[in-house]
Amino acid sequence: MAKVLMKGNDAISEAAIQAGCKGFFGYPITPQNEIPEYFSRRMEEAGGVFIQAESEVAAINMVYGAAAAGVRTMTTSSSPGIALKQEGISFIAGADLPCVIVNVSRCGPGLGGILPAQSDYFQATRGGGHGDYYTPVFAPSNVQECWDMVFHAFDVAEKYRTPTMILIEGMLGQMMEPCEMTKRPTYQMDKSWCVDGNADKRPRNTITSLSLYAEVLEQMNIDRFKKYEEIAKNETMVDNQVKDGDEVAIVAYGTPSRIVLNAIEELKADGIKAGLIRPITLWPFPSGEFQNLPSSVKHVLAAELSMGQMVEDVRLAVNGKLPVHFYGRTGGSIFEPVEIANKVREILGKGAK
Amino acid sequence: MANLVTITESMCKGCALCADACPKNILEMAKDRVNNKGYHPATCINMAACTACAICAKMCPDSAIRVERDA
Amino acid sequence: MAVVYEKSRGLTDNPLTYCPGCSHGIVHKLVAETLVELDILEKTIAVAPVGCSVLAYEFFNCDGIQAAHGRAPAVAAGIKRTNTDKIVFTYQGDGDLASIGTAEIIHSAHRGDNITVIFINNAIYGMTGGQMAPTTLIGQKTSTSPYGRKEEQAGRPLLVSEMMAPIPNAVYIERTSVHDVANINKTKKAIKKAFENQINNKGFSMVEILASCPIGWNVSPVDGNKFIKEGLMPYYPLGVYKDEGGEN
Numbered sequence: 001m002a003k004v005l006m007k008g009n010d011a012i013s014e015a016a017i018q019a020g021c022k023g024f025f026g027y028p029i030t031p032q033n034e035i036p037e038y039f040s041r042r043m044e045e046a047g048g049v050f051i052q053a054e055s056e057v058a059a060i061n062m063v064y065g066a067a068a069a070g071v072r073t074m075t076t077s078s079s080p081g082i083a084l085k086q087e088g089i090s091f092i093a094g095a096d097l098p099c100v101i102v103n104v105s106r107c108g109p110g111l112g113g114i115l116p117a118q119s120d121y122f123q124a125t126r127g128g129g130h131g132d133y134y135t136p137v138f139a140p141s142n143v144q145e146c147w148d149m150v151f152h153a154f155d156v157a158e159k160y161r162t163p164t165m166i167l168i169e170g171m172l173g174q175m176m177e178p179c180e181m182t183k184r185p186t187y188q189m190d191k192s193w194c195v196d197g198n199a200d201k202r203p204r205n206t207i208t209s210l211s212l213y214a215e216v217l218e219q220m221n222i223d224r225f226k227k228y229e230e231i232a233k234n235e236t237m238v239d240n241q242v243k244d245g246d247e248v249a250i251v252a253y254g255t256p257s258r259i260v261l262n263a264i265e266e267l268k269a270d271g272i273k274a275g276l277i278r279p280i281t282l283w284p285f286p287s288g289e290f291q292n293l294p295s296s297v298k299h300v301l302a303a304e305l306s307m308g309q310m311v312e313d314v315r316l317a318v319n320g321k322l323p324v325h326f327y328g329r330t331g332g333s334i335f336e337p338v339e340i341a342n343k344v345r346e347i348l349g350k351g352a353k
Numbered sequence: 354m355a356n357l358v359t360i361t362e363s364m365c366k367g368c369a370l371c372a373d374a375c376p377k378n379i380l381e382m383a384k385d386r387v388n389n390k391g392y393h394p395a396t397c398i399n400m401a402a403c404t405a406c407a408i409c410a411k412m413c414p415d416s417a418i419r420v421e422r423d424a
Numbered sequence: 425m426a427v428v429y430e431k432s433r434g435l436t437d438n439p440l441t442y443c444p445g446c447s448h449g450i451v452h453k454l455v456a457e458t459l460v461e462l463d464i465l466e467k468t469i470a471v472a473p474v475g476c477s478v479l480a481y482e483f484f485n486c487d488g489i490q491a492a493h494g495r496a497p498a499v500a501a502g503i504k505r506t507n508t509d510k511i512v513f514t515y516q517g518d519g520d521l522a523s524i525g526t527a528e529i530i531h532s533a534h535r536g537d538n539i540t541v542i543f544i545n546n547a548i549y550g551m552t553g554g555q556m557a558p559t560t561l562i563g564q565k566t567s568t569s570p571y572g573r574k575e576e577q578a579g580r581p582l583l584v585s586e587m588m589a590p591i592p593n594a595v596y597i598e599r600t601s602v603h604d605v606a607n608i609n610k611t612k613k614a615i616k617k618a619f620e621n622q623i624n625n626k627g628f629s630m631v632e633i634l635a636s637c638p639i640g641w642n643v644s645p646v647d648g649n650k651f652i653k654e655g656l657m658p659y660y661p662l663g664v665y666k667d668e669g670g671e672n
Contacts, residue, residue, distance in 0.1 A: 022506060204488070
C-alpha cells in the first residue's frame with residue numbers, strides 16, 4: 001500500500017476510525033487539537049459519534065458511558081487535560097471497561113507549556129488516579145507506529161477489559177512522516193456484559209466500581225491484578241538493540257529514542273559501543289530485558305525529556321547490578337545527539353566533545 | 354368480603370407515612386412487635402373500613418403495601 | 425379480588441437502602457412504574473449518581489451503571505449518543521447535580537442530550553451525614569451550617585429549575601413534590617412526560633422533585649413531608665418551568 005505523508009495526530013485519528021472507534025469524546029488542548037478536529041470531520045461519515053465535551057472531565061465520563069455500552073471509544077488530551085481525566089480513568093479501571101486514552105503530552109507542572117515533554121511518565125505508568133490499578137501504556141516513536149499502536153491499544157483494551165493509553169510527546173503528534181494506512185482485523189469482544197439496554201435478550205446488567213464489603217472489593221482488586229499479570233506476561237513490548245560488545249545500554253522511549261540512535265551512531269565513530277533499549281510498553285515495563293544484558297554492558301543510561309521518571313523503573317529493573325545514570329531535559333527543551341553522546345563519554349571517563 | 358391491604362412486614366421501615374396518609378385512619382405501627390429490620394411494622398386495624406384507595410401504598414417508600422379491591 | 429396497587433416489576437427485589445420515610449423510595453417507584461407502563465424497561469439504562477442513591481442501579485430492574493460524583497449526565501450522553509434507540513436516564517441528588525455536577529447537567533441540556541433527568545432536591549447531603557447543600561435553605565441547620573445557613577457566607581439556595589429552563593435546548597423542566605398523594609400523582613405524570621419526550625426524540629427533560637430527608641433534617645418522616653410543604657415549597661415553587669416538547 002502506498003504511504004501517505006501525515007501527522008502523528010492524524011494517523012492516530014484515522015487509525016482509530018479504521019479500527020472501529022464509534023465514539024470520540026474530546027476537549028480542545030494543544031498539542032492534540034488535530035485529533036478532535038479530525039474526528040469532527042470524519043466521524044459522521046464513518047457512522048460514529050463525535051462530541052466536543054464541556055471539559056476533559058465530561059469527555060472521559062462520556063467514554064465511560066460509551067465503553068459500558070460496548071462501544072469502541074476513545075478520548076485524547078494533553079498533560080493537564082489527562083490529569084483532569086484521572087477520576088474517570090480510575091472509574092473505568094475500577095469498572096473493568098475497555099477504552100483508549102491518548103496523551104499527546106506537553107511540559108508541566110501546572111500550565112507548564114505547550115512544548116513536548118515526557119514528564120507524564122509517572123502519571124501514565126502508576127495508574128494516575130486513586131486506587132490500585134494500572135493502564136497498559138504504549139509509547140510509539142514514529143507516525144507509522146502511532147497508526148499500528150491504535151489498533152493494538154483497542155485490542156488489548158477489549159481483550160482484557162481495561163483502559164489503555166497511548167503516550168506520545170507533542171512533537172510526534174505534530175510531526176509529518178510517511179505512513180502506510182493498513183487496516184487490520186480487530187479483536188471481537190463479547191458484549192453480553194454491557195449495559196446496552198438489551199435486557200429483553202439477557203438478564204439485566206450493572207456496571208459499577210463500588211463495593212461496600214471489604215472482602216468483595218479486595219477480591220475484585222486481586223482479580224484485577226491477576227489480569228495485570230496476564231497483561232505483563234503477554235503484552236510487554238520492547239525494542240532491544242543492545243548487542244554483545246556494547247559498553248553502555250541507553251534506555252529511551254518515544255521520539256527521543258530516535259535522537260539516542262543518532263547519539264549511538266556518533267559514538268560509534270569514536271569507537272564507543274552503545275545500544276538502545278526502547279520500551280514500547282511503559283507499563284508493563286520491559287524489566288526482563290535488564291536481567292539478560294550482555295556481560296560487556298557496564299553502564300545503563302536513562303535518557304528522557306523529564307527530570308527523571310522512567311529512570312526509576314530502569315533502576316528497579318537493573319536492581320543494583322549496574323550503575324544507572326540519567327540524562328534529561330525538561331520544560332520543552334529537547335536534547336541533541338551530542339548531549340547524549342557526551343553523557344556517555346562522561347560516564348566512561350572520556351572527555352566531552 | 355372486605356378490601357385487602359397486605360403489608361409485607363419485612364420490607365416496612367416503620368416510617369408511618371401510610372398511617373398518616375390513610376383517610377380512614379385504619380393503619381398504625383404495631384407496637385407489640387418488631388420486624389427483621391428492627392422496626393414496628395405498619396398494620397391494618399380495621400380492614401372492613403378500607404376503601405382500597407391505595408393512598409397508603411402510594412405513600413409507602415418501600416413498596417411494602419399491596420392493595421386489592423373486593424370485586 | 426382486583427389488585428389496585430402492588431410493587432412494580434420495574435423494581436428489583438433488593439431491599440432499598442434508604443432511611444425510613446426517605447422520599448427516594450417513592451420516586452424510585454414512580455420511575456419504575458413509568459418504565460413498565462411505557463414498555464421501555466428492558467431497553468432502559470439507569471445512570472446512578474454518588475450520594476444516597478449511589479446504589480440505584482441495584483433497585484431499578486433494568487440495565488444500570490454507577491457514575492462518578494456529578495458526572496451522570498456525561499455518562500448518560502456517552503451511552504445515549506452511541507445508542508440512540510435506547511432509553512437513558514440519570515437519577516441524581518442535589519449534591520450531585522446542583523453542586524459538583526453543575527457543569528455536566530448544564531452542558532447536557534445545552535447540547536440537547538435526549539435523556540431524562542430525575543433530580544431529587546432534599547436540600548441536604550444525606551449520604552455523607554447531613555451537610556449543607558447548594559439547595560439548603562437560609563437558616564437551615566446542617567452539620568456544616570450548625571448555626572443555620574447564612575446568606576453572606578453561602579449565598580441563597582440555588583434554584584435549579586429556574587436556572588435550567590432558559591437553556592435553549594432544555595425541552596422540559598418541571599418542579600414537583602412527593603409530600604402527599606396528590607403531588608405524588610403529579611410527579612408521576614411529570615416523570616412520564618419526561619420519558620415520553622425521550623421516546624419521541626424531543627430532547628433534554630428534567631424533573632426536579634422536592635423530597636424529604638427526615639434523618640438529615642432530624643425530624644420524623646411525617647414532619648419531613650410537612651417541611652417539604654411549609655419549608656421548601658415557599659422557596660422552591662412547584663410548576664412547569666419549560667415545556668417546548670408539546671403533547672406526546
